[in-house]
Amino acid sequence: MKRNPREANQIDEHVGxxxxxxxxxxxxSQEKLGDELGVTFQQVQKYERGSNRIGASRLFRLAGVLDVPVSFFFDGLTAGPSAGMAENEQSPIVYDFIQSSDGVALAEAFSKITDSKVRRRVLELxxxxAAEQNASESGEA
Structure with missing residues (x-):
């Protein structure tokens, strides 16, 4: 069955x-973003899920409201041979993590640590x- 070219796709999900x-x-909030864009919060939800495509002018406006370059929305995508664009293989793990509330909170807190030695120690911790949890789950502990 041929896919409808107007249907949202993986790139739309990534951008969302x-x-x-x-x-x-x-x-x-989604409501505040919707107000800034002149759309409902439900429309923002659809954009974020990738179920509705974001047009070029709206994407440009989003970049302004969110204070990022338009290219930010495409970070993590690489040109693919036939699909046009494809996410790299490690992306799903990173995106799943950063989309969680814990991931956002951790990234936000970690980015506030300016001392590189402290950042390295947090990473080591x-x-x-993680290694300790994996060992206990596999019965090695």
């Missing part, structure tokens, strides 16, 4: 997830905790 990420980092 980037809209959601930036909105959450700014602690902006997280890796050690």
């Amino acid at each position: 997830s980037r809209v959601r990420l930036r909105r959450q980092l700014l602690k902006m 997280v890796r050690a905790l």
